[in-house]
Amino acid sequence: MSSALPWIIKYRPRTIEDVVNQEDAKNAFLNWLENWGKPGQKKAVLLHGPAGCGKTSLVEAVARSKGYQLFEMNASDFRRKSDIESIAKIAAQTSGLTGKRKIILLDEVDGINARADEGGIEAIIELINVSKNPIVMTANNPYSKNLLPLRQNVLEIPMKRLSETHVVTALKKICGAEKIECSDEALREIAKRSEGDLRSAINDLQAIAETYGKVTLELVKSLATYRDRQYAPYEALQRLFNAKYVFQAKDALTSTDLDYDELFLWLNEHIPTYYEDPEEVARAYEALSRADVYYGRIKSRGQWDLLSYMYDMMGPGVAFARKVYKYRFKPFKAPSRKKQLSETKRSREVREALAEHLASRLLTSKATVKAEVIPYLQVIFKYNPRYAARIAKGYSLSEEHINWLAGSKSLEVIGYLKKGEKARERGRGG
Numbered sequence: 001m002s003s004a005l006p007w008i009i010k011y012r013p014r015t016i017e018d019v020v021n022q023e024d025a026k027n028a029f030l031n032w033l034e035n036w037g038k039p040g041q042k043k044a045v046l047l048h049g050p051a052g053c054g055k056t057s058l059v060e061a062v063a064r065s066k067g068y069q070l071f072e073m074n075a076s077d078f079r080r081k082s083d084i085e086s087i088a089k090i091a092a093q094t095s096g097l098t099g100k101r102k103i104i105l106l107d108e109v110d111g112i113n114a115r116a117d118e119g120g121i122e123a124i125i126e127l128i129n130v131s132k133n134p135i136v137m138t139a140n141n142p143y144s145k146n147l148l149p150l151r152q153n154v155l156e157i158p159m160k161r162l163s164e165t166h167v168v169t170a171l172k173k174i175c176g177a178e179k180i181e182c183s184d185e186a187l188r189e190i191a192k193r194s195e196g197d198l199r200s201a202i203n204d205l206q207a208i209a210e211t212y213g214k215v216t217l218e219l220v221k222s223l224a225t226y227r228d229r230q231y232a233p234y235e236a237l238q239r240l241f242n243a244k245y246v247f248q249a250k251d252a253l254t255s256t257d258l259d260y261d262e263l264f265l266w267l268n269e270h271i272p273t274y275y276e277d278p279e280e281v282a283r284a285y286e287a288l289s290r291a292d293v294y295y296g297r298i299k300s301r302g303q304w305d306l307l308s309y310m311y312d313m314m315g316p317g318v319a320f321a322r323k324v325y326k327y328r329f330k331p332f333k334a335p336s337r338k339k340q341l342s343e344t345k346r347s348r349e350v351r352e353a354l355a356e357h358l359a360s361r362l363l364t365s366k367a368t369v370k371a372e373v374i375p376y377l378q379v380i381f382k383y384n385p386r387y388a389a390r391i392a393k394g395y396s397l398s399e400e401h402i403n404w405l406a407g408s409k410s411l412e413v414i415g416y417l418k419k420g421e422k423a424r425e426r427g428r429g430g
């Protein structure tokens with residue numbers, strides 16, 4: 001088993017027959033392609049259907065089988081009018097260097113945002129008018145308002161959500177090819193949770209198989225794959241770095257149990273795991289450091305309204321540091337510093353609790369206590385246990401607070417504290 005190649009690429013349908021459960025769409029598409037250029041025929045099609053049902057795969061398989069050269073572009077490559085104009089040059093030529101006919105594929109046109117991508121949709125309509133080659137577009141949601149003007153210019157071909165049975169069959173084939181032990185009930189569970197999205201089902205299968213070497217129902221259940229579920233940290237990172245849209249990157253962040261400190265550690269460790277281009281690495285770290293600045297302000301000044309900016313920088317900021325979108329399956333292991341951090345976690349918690357306790361007594365902020373009170377207390381507790389015991393009594397410090405402040409001297413401080421209590425009791429008794 002190798003993690004170098006994502007299985008969704010390795011097992012992409014190669015022939016038209018490999019694209020399953022989409023007979024109507026296949027026929028409509030092939031029929032349109034055969035009659036392209038004839039009077040009364042639309043020059044472009046819009047293949048639409050849920051994520052991972054085979055829209056892109058169908059176009060690729062048809063191009064390969066019917067000898068077309070495919071020019072494939074993702075929404076992020078043709079946002080602006082000027083991007084489309086460069087595609088138009090290709091579209092205007094009847095045949096390429098190879099002499100092959102061409103298909104222009106514009107993937108995920110619903111990713112174009114009417115306001116942000118000035119003139120994008122109008123430029124596509126213009127492209128359709130001038131093109132001497134078939135144009136294919138894909139979208140998850142053809143009813144998006146932005147696409148309204150486009151829809152009048154295209155033939156719409158709907159594609160179905162894949163059935164559970166089809167997803168199971170596809171997964172079984174992969175298990176066989178990869179020679180991994182997969183139980184039927186585990187594959188059914190992955191299929192059920194994928195909600196007809198074969199891409200996400202294959203990704204889940206690969207994640208489990210490569211981590212555990214086998215796929216059982218128990219493992220699938222432990223991964224919890226529902227849309228509103230909590231993801232294991234490595235899955236959440238997989239989703240974050242491979243997010244296609246801003247909302248997906250944000251969702252990925254909030255879909256784990258990791259606290260903010262841990263999220264920073266995971267991202268800090270894995271930016272270079274995912275990105276290979278140094279410029280992308282630099283851009284991702286720049287975004288993460290901005291998130292850290294917001295986080296610092298949230299912690300020191302309690303400005304929780306900055307949280308959404310922190311998330312924007314940590315999620316979309318890191319994910320969209322890339323120059324071009326490319327799905328990459330990477331092993332995101334627990335960061336080495338995480339272990340160290342979890343060991344010191346209890347200590348950090350005690351410090352926080354102590355700061356809070358003293359802040360309410362001294363009528364000042366936690367930040368001031370941490371910066372201006374605790375360091376002095378640490379010195380006093382280590383060098384003057386008798387006086388420390390009086391402070392502990394005066395501020396009602398717990399044993400845990402004393403241990404934290406006094407370290408190896410804590411027994412002495414506690415000793416003085418108890419002596420003091422006994423003396424007071426005797427005083428009251430006498």
Ligand SMILES: Nc1ncnc2c1ncn2[C@@H]1O[C@H](COP(=O)(O)OP(=O)(O)OP(=O)(O)O)[C@@H](O)[C@H]1O
Nearest residue numbers: 008011012019020051052053054055056057198199
């Ligand atoms: N109908 C199908 N037949 C065979 N394989 C499929 C089918 N649908 C999806 N797959 C598998 O899922 C992967 C993703 O499919 P594809 O990229 O074609 O989906 P899509 O519908 O274009 O999704 P999106 O809208 O998210 O881009 C493919 O690599 C392929 O392995």
